[in-house]
Amino acid sequence: MSEMSREEIQKEIERLREEHKALDARVEAYNELVWMSPEDQVAQKECKKLKLKAKERIAALQSQLDKMQ
DSSP states (O other): OOOOOHHHHHHHHHHHHHHHHHHHHHHHHHHTOSSOOHHHHHHHHHHHHHHHHHHHHHHHHHHHHHHHO
């Protein structure tokens, strides 16, 4: 894997933050449903998993960025 520049890391962090924000909105939309079908429940769990992956990747990239300073 090639090294990313500071600018590339910052752009990726911003992209992941936007992705995380969008997934959070989807999770909240599911939370507002009075009743969730089994498909909705699976989709909500998938959104939560993707949201966590994005958060973990942001933390890893931020750590990498901090080490560059």
